[in-house]
Amino acid sequence: MLGISIAIITYNEERALADCIRSCEDIADEIVVLDSFSTDGTEAVARAFPKVRFAQHAFDGHVEQKTRAVALCRNEWILALDADERLTPELREEIRALEPGDLDGFRVPRLTFAMGEPVRHSGWYPQRKVRLFRRSRARWAGDNPHDYVVVDGKGGDLRGDLLHHSFRDLADQATRANAFSSIQAFNLLHRGRRFSALAALVRPVVKFLEVYVYKRGFLDGFAGFTIAVNAAYATFLKFAKIYELEARIVDRPSNVRPEYRPQSQEHD
Incomplete structure (x- = not known):
C-alpha cells in the first residue's frame, strides 16, 4: 500500500471532521489538519485521533492554505480532503490496492448531497477532481474559493465516489x-x-x-x-x-475574514 499523508484544512468543522477522519484513517500514515483558528471544538475533535498532526495558521485563501497543508505532510503521496468529504468503502479499498506506476495523480468522482439527496446532474456529478497526487509533481491552483490541483505529469481516474456533505440544509x-x-x-x-x-x-x-x-x-x-x-x-x-x-460603499464584504488577502491574479 502507498505511504499516504492526508491533508485537511478546517475552520469550525466540529460537526463534520470526525466522520471525515474515520472514513480515511486506516489508509493513512498520517493526517495533517491545518486549522485557521476555529472557535468551536474542531481542535479537540482532531486531537482525539492518534494519526492526526494538528497545526494552525491564519486563513489567507483556499489555495494558499491547502498549499500550506501539503507542505506540512511527510509523505510523497498526498490525499487532499475537505472536512465535509467522506471516502466510500469502494474508494478506500481502491486506494489501498493502488499501484500508480508512472502516474502522478488521480481524479476522483465526487457525489454531493443537497436537501438530503445525492445530486447526479446539475453539473455536480461526477465532478472529477484530482485529490490523490505526488506532492513533487502537483500543486494547488485556481481562483479562490474555487481551487484545484494541477498535476505536472500523467494522471489517471479512480472509480469509487468521494461523498460530499457540503450543506447542512x-x-x-x-x-x-x-x-x-x-x-x-x-x-x-x-x-x-x-x-x-x-x-x-x-x-x-x-x-x-x-x-x-x-x-x-x-x-x-x-x-x-x-x-x-x-x-x-x-x-x-x-x-x-x-x-x-x-462605489466604495464598503472596503470589503463583511463576511470576508480580515486576514484574507485578495488574489491579484489567478494561481496557475
Whole structure:
C-alpha cells in the first residue's frame, strides 16, 4: 500500500471532521489538519485521533492554505480532503490496492448531497477532481474559493465516489453562496473588473438555464431547481458586490475574514 499523508484544512468543522477522519484513517500514515483558528471544538475533535498532526495558521485563501497543508505532510503521496468529504468503502479499498506506476495523480468522482439527496446532474456529478497526487509533481491552483490541483505529469481516474456533505440544509447552502460570491467579487475588483449592469441582469439568467436545462438539473427534482436558483443568486450577488466595492460603499464584504488577502491574479 502507498505511504499516504492526508491533508485537511478546517475552520469550525466540529460537526463534520470526525466522520471525515474515520472514513480515511486506516489508509493513512498520517493526517495533517491545518486549522485557521476555529472557535468551536474542531481542535479537540482532531486531537482525539492518534494519526492526526494538528497545526494552525491564519486563513489567507483556499489555495494558499491547502498549499500550506501539503507542505506540512511527510509523505510523497498526498490525499487532499475537505472536512465535509467522506471516502466510500469502494474508494478506500481502491486506494489501498493502488499501484500508480508512472502516474502522478488521480481524479476522483465526487457525489454531493443537497436537501438530503445525492445530486447526479446539475453539473455536480461526477465532478472529477484530482485529490490523490505526488506532492513533487502537483500543486494547488485556481481562483479562490474555487481551487484545484494541477498535476505536472500523467494522471489517471479512480472509480469509487468521494461523498460530499457540503450543506447542512438550504440555509447553509445559501450562506455558502453568499460567502463565496463575496470572495469572488473581492478578487475580481482587485484585478480591475468593473461593474456591468448588463452582466448583473443577464448572467444570473444564463447561469440558471445552464444549470437547470443544459446540465439537466431538472432531473434532480426540487433539489435541482434550488441548486439552479442558488447558482443564479450567487452570480447576481457577485456582480452586485463588485458594484458595492467599486462605489466604495464598503472596503470589503463583511463576511470576508480580515486576514484574507485578495488574489491579484489567478494561481496557475
